Amino acid sequence: MSIIEKARAKQQQKNLETSVKEAQYSLEKESIKEPIYASPKHELPLDKIGLAERGYLIDNGTRKSIKDEFRKIKRILLNNAFGKAAKTLHHSNLIMVSSAKPNEGKTFVAINLALSIALEQDKTVLLVDADVLRPSVMRELGIEEQLGMIDYLLGKTEHVSDIIYNTDINKLKLIPAGKLHHLSNELLASEKMATLANELANRYPDRIVIFDCPPLIGVTETLVLANLMGQAVIVVEESKTSIVDIQAATEHLNENLALGLVLNKAIRSHKDLYGYYGYGYGYGTKN
Known part of the structure; x- marks a missing residue:
């Protein structure tokens, strides 16, 4: 083979190697996909007018005894x-x-406590x-049901952030219940x-x-959840809930819970839809 032929063959081999490298680089570039980021969830607007009409604590500049x-x-x-008691709970x-x-x-009570805080x-x-049997928070707030806690526990979404929703109240976020499931207890x-x-x-x-x-009575899910909590607020309807019912509802709760009772639906004036008073609190006190 002449010197010219050898040089030509060497150049052809070099061009072939370059083409192979370029093809490999192109494939590698295609295989490197950009990370997929979940699109940010829209802020969920609450039905503030409807909430205020039904006695919820929407901050509209007025002062009512229910707020106090x-x-x-x-x-x-x-x-x-956040105080000294936090160390014991x-x-x-x-x-x-x-x-x-x-x-x-x-x-x-749950919604109004959240709005107040x-x-x-x-x-x-x-x-x-967390009322995975009869969820109603989203409906009460005037919001359509979204992906929620049960969906997360079932693995339908990977990240906790996927089920936490911002609202148009700056410091209030929501986690919906998710879809009903027959294994909610488990x-x-x-x-x-x-x-x-x-x-x-x-x-x-x-x-x-x-x-x-x-x-609490007749439902097993609540006691399961109670073992994860530090505090419990038990709502008692005036002139309806009996002492026997209260004892039955609280006797199996974790003794380390800070346990309080809220007297609900106590009509106090014509201006307020509900009154709340006689609020008691204790630690493991069920008598």
Whole structure:
């Protein structure tokens, strides 16, 4: 082979190697996909007019006695969550709201507590619809159902942030219940739920998390949730809830819970839809 032929063959080999490298680089470049980021969720607007008409604590510049009643209640809860009592409570900033039986106003109290705490200057609040049997928080707020807690526990979404929604009230966030599921008890008793509760309790030092739970009597899910909480608010309807019902509802609760009772639907004046008074609080006191 002549010198010219050798040089030509060498150049052809070099061109072939360059083409192969370029093809490999092109394939590698195509295979490197840009990271997929979930599109940010839109802020959920609350039906503030409808809420105010139904007695909820929308901040419209007026002062009613019901607002002061909830201030008294939330002050105790906040002191327990962030004061000296916090050292004696597990997950002191996780608060369950329940009742002995349905229709005693637990959701009304849970939402109003969240709205009241959202007015705090240095605190935020996360309202969780944990009534996985009859969820109603989103409906009460005038919001369509969204992906929620049960969906997360089922693995339908990977990140906790996917089920936390901002609202048009600056310091209020929501976690919906999610779709109904026949294994709700087992899902709430899972290690994944315990991890979720721990994350919600510890991620933000200024946050209160309120769980609107199912009633206590005749339901097993609430006692499962209670084991993850630091505080419990039991709603008692005036002239309806009996002492026997209250005892039955609270006798199996964790003795380490800070336990309080709220007297609900006590008509006090023509100006207020509801009155709240006779609020008691204690630690493991069920008598």
